[in-house]
Amino acid sequence: MSLDAAVAVPFRDAGRDRVGEGAFVVALSLDRDWFSPDQAKRVVDVAAGRGLIERDGNDVIAQFDPTEVAVSEDFAPDESVLREQSVFERVLEAVVAAGVEKQVAVAAINDRQRELGVTLEAAAVLYARRQGVDVSEAAERVARDLREAGVD
Numbered sequence: 001m002s003l004d005a006a007v008a009v010p011f012r013d014a015g016r017d018r019v020g021e022g023a024f025v026v027a028l029s030l031d032r033d034w035f036s037p038d039q040a041k042r043v044v045d046v047a048a049g050r051g052l053i054e055r056d057g058n059d060v061i062a063q064f065d066p067t068e069v070a071v072s073e074d075f076a077p078d079e080s081v082l083r084e085q086s087v088f089e090r091v092l093e094a095v096v097a098a099g100v101e102k103q104v105a106v107a108a109i110n111d112r113q114r115e116l117g118v119t120l121e122a123a124a125v126l127y128a129r130r131q132g133v134d135v136s137e138a139a140e141r142v143a144r145d146l147r148e149a150g151v152d
Contacts, residue, residue: 004069006034006077007047011066018061034077042082049087051141091124091138098133105131122146 010027028040113123128135
């Protein structure tokens with residue numbers, strides 16, 4: 001995947017699995033000329049959202065082995081790496097793929113959110129599970145986000 005390769009390159013160039021976020025952005029924008037600095041910051045956000053990296057202060061840490069990602073000499077990512085699906089969108093996509101009409105699912109998720117007073121993502125995960133759709137990865141992400149926000 002293009003995102004995996006784009007994220008792997010700054011770590012590979014540095015020879016480490018932990019680099020400063022600023023250095024990561026510079027590697028993608030100025031060193032490689034793949035993205036503008038703002039777009040490179042978006043890549044960081046997308047990669048964090050996908051679990052490819054973890055932020056730790058001013059550093060980003062690879063959550064995979066960058067040396068295991070195949071990157072050809074002429075590789076250049078396209079701008080599609082900047083478009084991240086939110087947790088909600090990924091859960092909704094899974095529910096629709098399981099046969100639930102999209103409008104029905106969205107309405108039910110919105111109702112669940114209002115009833116329980118939870119985030120849209122949490123409501124989507126609860127709805128998906130009630131429909132028998134496995135969204136374990138999204139559920140873990142939502143639970144982690146809730147814990148980080150101080151909600152137990």
